[in-house]
Amino acid sequence: MSENIEIAVQVTPNPNSLQFMVNRQMVENGSFNFDNVESAKDSKLASALFKQEHVSGVLIGTGFLTVSKEESAEWPKIVPGIIECVKTFLATDEAVIEADAKKAATASGSEAEQVIRDALDNEIRPAVARDGGDIVFHSYTDGIVKLHLQGACSSCPSATMTLKMGIENRLKQLVPEIKEVVQV
Numbered sequence: 001m002s003e004n005i006e007i008a009v010q011v012t013p014n015p016n017s018l019q020f021m022v023n024r025q026m027v028e029n030g031s032f033n034f035d036n037v038e039s040a041k042d043s044k045l046a047s048a049l050f051k052q053e054h055v056s057g058v059l060i061g062t063g064f065l066t067v068s069k070e071e072s073a074e075w076p077k078i079v080p081g082i083i084e085c086v087k088t089f090l091a092t093d094e095a096v097i098e099a100d101a102k103k104a105a106t107a108s109g110s111e112a113e114q115v116i117r118d119a120l121d122n123e124i125r126p127a128v129a130r131d132g133g134d135i136v137f138h139s140y141t142d143g144i145v146k147l148h149l150q151g152a153c154s155s156c157p158s159a160t161m162t163l164k165m166g167i168e169n170r171l172k173q174l175v176p177e178i179k180e181v182v183q184v
Contacts, residue, residue, distance in 0.1 A: 004023075005022070005024065005086075005087045005091065006022070006023040007020050007022050007023075007083050007087065008021040009021075009079060009083070010132070012066065012131045012132035012133070012151075012156070013131055013152065013156050013158050014068070014132070014152040014153070014155060014159075016068050016069050016070075016155065017057070017066050017067065017068040017069075017132050017152035017155075018066070018069075018075060018132065019064055019065075019066045019131070019132030019152065020064060020065050020066070020082065020083070020086060021063065021064050022063060022064060022065065022086065022090070023063075024063070025062060025063060026045075026061060026062060026063060026065060026096050027061065027062055027096055027097055028062070029062060030061075030134075031059055031060060031061040031062075031129075031134040031136075031150065031151070032046075032059070032060045032097055033057075033058075033059045033134065033136075033150035033151060033154075034050070034057065034058045034059070034060075035057055036050070036056075036057075037050040040058065042097060042098045043060065043096060043097050044089065044094055044095075044096075044098075045058075045060065045086070045090075045096050046058040046060060048085050048089055049065075049067060049082065049085055049086075051085075052078065052081050052085055053081070054069045054072075054073035054077075054078050055068070055069060055070075055082070056068050056070050057151070057154070059132070059133065059134060059151030060096060060097065061129055061134060061151075062129075064129065064132070065086070066132035066133065066151035066152050067082055068151070068152070068154075068155070110140070112140060112175045112177065112178075113140045115174050115175050116137065116145055116171055116174070116175060116178075117137055119170065119171060120135060120137055120147075123170065124166075124167055124170065128153060128162075131152055131153070131156075132151050132153075133150060133151035133152040133153030134149075134151050134153065135147050135149055135150070135153065135167070136148045136150060138184045142179075143177055143178055143179035143180070144178075144179060144180050144181075144182060145168075145171060145178055145180070145181045145182070146181075146182055146183075146184045147163070147167070147181060147182070147183060147184065148183070148184050149163070149183055160183075163181060163182075163183055167181055168180065168181035
């Protein structure tokens, strides 16, 4: 079965993160971010990737994963091991994320919050995922939208520009009472 697993590597705006596009559905929806080996306990795939030398972060999305490396490491030396690790794991047909760890998105909140969530899910997150990252809604209070940047976005040099110029402007178009969008 592993011969049918195809992985395409794509650069991201963050030089310390690469996106690995996989021809398999990794998770049903959303994304799961792992900042260290301890946080990866609910994902055997993420745990296996952290065993690879120089891996410092893993984000698993629907059809991709983004791997971040230690700044001192060189991609050409670690990419082959990452690809082999992913192929070996996917050949086992084990769940990428343990069932009890899968979170259901809640649709509660104000009308403005729902507009924000819809824009994030339908417009912004797919665009950010193309660059190997994800953005998760944290809260909306007193005109302030708080978002959590993950994957390639979490330490990307252009993340602040994307957040302020792109996301903030778009959300203000949809919900004029928004004053600011900030990262948590």
